[in-house]
Amino acid sequence: MSSSILFDIFALFILILIAPILSRILKIPVIVAEIILGIIIGPSVLGLLTSSEWLYTIAMMGFIYLMFIVGLEVELSLLKANMAKVLAITSGSLLAPFFIGYLIAGIYNLPPLFIGIALSTTSMGVILPTIKEINARKEYSQVLLGSAILVDVISMFALAFVIEEEFLAFDKLLFFMISLIVLLASVYFLKKYYAVRNLVRRFIEPYHTDVRLSLTMIFGLAILAEFIGVHAILGSFFAGLLLSELQERVEKLVEKLLSFGYGFFIPVFFIVVGVRTDLTTLLSNLRNLEILISLLAAGFLGKFLGTSIISKFVGFDKYESLSMGLAMSARLSLIIAAAELGLAAGIISSEIYSMLVLLAIISVLLSPSLAKMLVGKSVVIVSKETPIP
Numbered sequence: 001m002s003s004s005i006l007f008d009i010f011a012l013f014i015l016i017l018i019a020p021i022l023s024r025i026l027k028i029p030v031i032v033a034e035i036i037l038g039i040i041i042g043p044s045v046l047g048l049l050t051s052s053e054w055l056y057t058i059a060m061m062g063f064i065y066l067m068f069i070v071g072l073e074v075e076l077s078l079l080k081a082n083m084a085k086v087l088a089i090t091s092g093s094l095l096a097p098f099f100i101g102y103l104i105a106g107i108y109n110l111p112p113l114f115i116g117i118a119l120s121t122t123s124m125g126v127i128l129p130t131i132k133e134i135n136a137r138k139e140y141s142q143v144l145l146g147s148a149i150l151v152d153v154i155s156m157f158a159l160a161f162v163i164e165e166e167f168l169a170f171d172k173l174l175f176f177m178i179s180l181i182v183l184l185a186s187v188y189f190l191k192k193y194y195a196v197r198n199l200v201r202r203f204i205e206p207y208h209t210d211v212r213l214s215l216t217m218i219f220g221l222a223i224l225a226e227f228i229g230v231h232a233i234l235g236s237f238f239a240g241l242l243l244s245e246l247q248e249r250v251e252k253l254v255e256k257l258l259s260f261g262y263g264f265f266i267p268v269f270f271i272v273v274g275v276r277t278d279l280t281t282l283l284s285n286l287r288n289l290e291i292l293i294s295l296l297a298a299g300f301l302g303k304f305l306g307t308s309i310i311s312k313f314v315g316f317d318k319y320e321s322l323s324m325g326l327a328m329s330a331r332l333s334l335i336i337a338a339a340e341l342g343l344a345a346g347i348i349s350s351e352i353y354s355m356l357v358l359l360a361i362i363s364v365l366l367s368p369s370l371a372k373m374l375v376g377k378s379v380v381i382v383s384k385e386t387p388i389p
Contacts, residue, residue, distance in 0.1 A: 001303065002194065005054065005284075008049060008052070008055060011041065011049055012047065012049075012268055012271060013364045014164060015034070015037045015038070015041065015267075015271050016034075016263075016264065016267045016268070016271070018033075018037060018245045019033040019034045019267060019271075020033070021038055022036070022037070025057070028203075028364075028365060029126065029332070029364055030267075030363045031270050031332055031333070031364075032332075032361050032364055032365065033359060034267050034270035034271050034274065035270050035271070035273055035274040035277070035336075035357065035360075036274060036361075037271060037274060038270065038271040038273060038274020038275045038276075038277070039274040039275070039277050040274075041274075041275065042272075042274055042275035042276070042277070043275070043278065043280075044277065044278060044279040044280055045279075049275055050275065051272055051275050051276050055268075055275075056272065058268050058272075059268055059269045059271075059272035059273075060269075061265055062261075062265035062266050062267075062272075063233070063269050063337065063340060064218065064219065064222050064232055064233060064236045065218065065236070065261045065265045065266060065269075066164050066261070066265075066266050066269055066333060067156070067233040067236045067237045067240070067337065068218045068236040068237065068239050068240040068257075068261070069240060069258070069261055069266070070156070070236060070237060070240060070334070071236070071237040071239065071240020071241040071242075071243075072240035072241075072243055072244050072254065072257075072258075073124050073240075073244070082139060082142055082143050082144075082146065083146075084314070085143045085314045085315070086143055086146035086147050086150060087150075088310050088313070088314050089143060089147040089307060089311055089314065089324070090147045090150040090151055090154070091310070091311050092306035092310030092311075093122065093147060093151050093303060093306050093310075093328050094120045094151055094154060094155075094306075095120075095306060096302045096303065096305055096306025096307075097116075097119040097120045097298070097299060097302030097303045097306060098116040098117065098119065098120045098299045099116065099302070100119070100301065100302035101116040101117075101118070101119035101120070101295075101298050101299065101302060102113045102115065102116040103298075104294050104295065104298045106295065107294075108192030108291050109146075110291075111342075111347050111348065113162055113297075114162055114338070114339060114342055114347050114348065117155065117158045117159060117162055117338065118159075118228060118296070118335055118338040118339070118342070118356060119299040119302060119303070119335075120151070120155055120158075120303075121151070121152075121155045121159075121331050121334035121335045121338060122148050122151045122152065122155075122303070122328050122329075122330065122331060122334070123148075123330050123331050123332040123333055123334065123335075123364065124145075124148050124149065124152050124323070124333075126327075126330040126331075126332055126364050126367075127144060127145065127148045127327050127328070127330065140316065140320055140324070143311075143316075143324075144324055144327060144328075147307075147328065148328065152334065153192075154185055155334055156233070156234065156237050156334070157194070158236070159233070159334070159337065159338050159341060160225075160234040163342070163345050163347070171372060173318070174352060199212065211253065211257065211260065214243065214253065214257055217239050218236050218239045218240075219236070220235075220237075221235035221236060221238055221239045222235040222236045223235070224369055225238075233337065235339070240376070241369060243257075248333075270336075271388060273336055273339075273340070273357060274357075276343075276350075276353065277353070277354045277357045277358070278350050278351070278354050279354065281345075281350070281351060281354075282351055282354045282355065282358075285351075286327050288351050291352075291355060292350075292355045292358065292359075295355055295356070295359055296359055296362060299331070299359055299363065300329050300363065301327070303325065303328050303329040304325040304326060304328075304329050305325065306325075307321075307324055307325040307328045307329075308321045308322050308324065308325030308359070309321075310323045311325065323370075326367045326370045327367060329363055329365050329367040330364050330367035331359065331363050331364065332360050332363075332364050335356055335359065335360045336356070336357060336360050338356065339352075339353045339356035339357055339360075340353075342356075
């Protein structure tokens with residue numbers, strides 16, 4: 001191994017170590033701190049780290065693992081509560097930014113379908129801690145989380161399919177879904193048998209084979225997804241979704257997997273996102289700045305108006321509706337995933353990639369704080385009901 005690779009690895013670990021400290025000092029999400037550090041150490045500022053082939057490979061492993069975590073965060077049980085309101089708000093939160101983004105993309109000769117989907121995404125990773133920090137009444141929390149989950153799931157499907165040159169054939173999709181159902185059923189029934197549970201205790205747990213099996217499942221489903229013609233992220237997302245339905249039984253395993261992912265692979269992905277973000281080209285061109293401002297406005301207004309108006313229509317008060325619109329305007333993991341996929345597929349340029357990354361950073365810095373401020377003004381929200389943990 002060359003000394004330059006060792007230096008790059010050492011630099012990565014230093015950045016991974018510094019990111020949480022920077023996050024606490026600046027009171028920003030760790031992911032944002034990692035991207036900022038990547039921008040600083042990358043070609044845009046210091047030029048100490050570049051996106052080499054080996055680094056990009058590790059980052060892509062982190063990307064697949066990140067999509068697994070996104071699936072792991074999904075709680076399908078929340079969709080059952082207030083289903084009508086969840087469906088209505090999800091529709092507004094998806095369609096308004098999609099159509100505005102589609103129109104803006106047409107004006108600037110950008111790929112309209114891709115931009116529309118990218119601007120329709122939201123971030124469960126930002127919304128969940130936001131809800132935990134406010135004394136929101138139960139219905140508000142359930143509807144906001146349920147809508148965010150549904151937006152995440154639909155966005156994930158849309159992203160996986162729009163990246164491919166041809167849409168997935170029905171028979172391939174059916175094969176993929178049947179494979180997942182068989183896997184879920186097998187795991188569920190096998191865990192009921194005492195002999196299997198005893199085997200797990202004797203041979204799997206002492207050697208962390210549960211983690212090894214989970215990693216095999218993540219990348220195995222990613223390969224299966226690629227094999228049938230969709231992007232690997234859909235496979236890893238379903239691996240997380242599968243485990244999320246079983247996590248009451250495998251709570252310790254989930255904790256191990258989260259530590260494994262957030263300890264190295266996922267931070268490397270976001271640092272590399274920062275390294276690949278080219279601010280020099282972006283900020284030196286007035287047209288690029290114009291497009292950036294237009295995308296920011298389209299993404300924010302579309303999501304905010306679409307969510308707030310429907311929220312008010314289905315019965316939430318003024319402040320709850322506005323705060324829900326702001327909370328759903330925060331984008332992070334999925335819009336960065338969209339940017340990464342679009343750049344790799346040649347759908348967008350490096351300039352548009354950088355714009356989407358900046359859009360994610362700006363939205364996640366502003367939206368949650370404004371949402372919490374508005375929730376605090378609502379007389380309905382200040383109640384004795386316990387918020388969703």
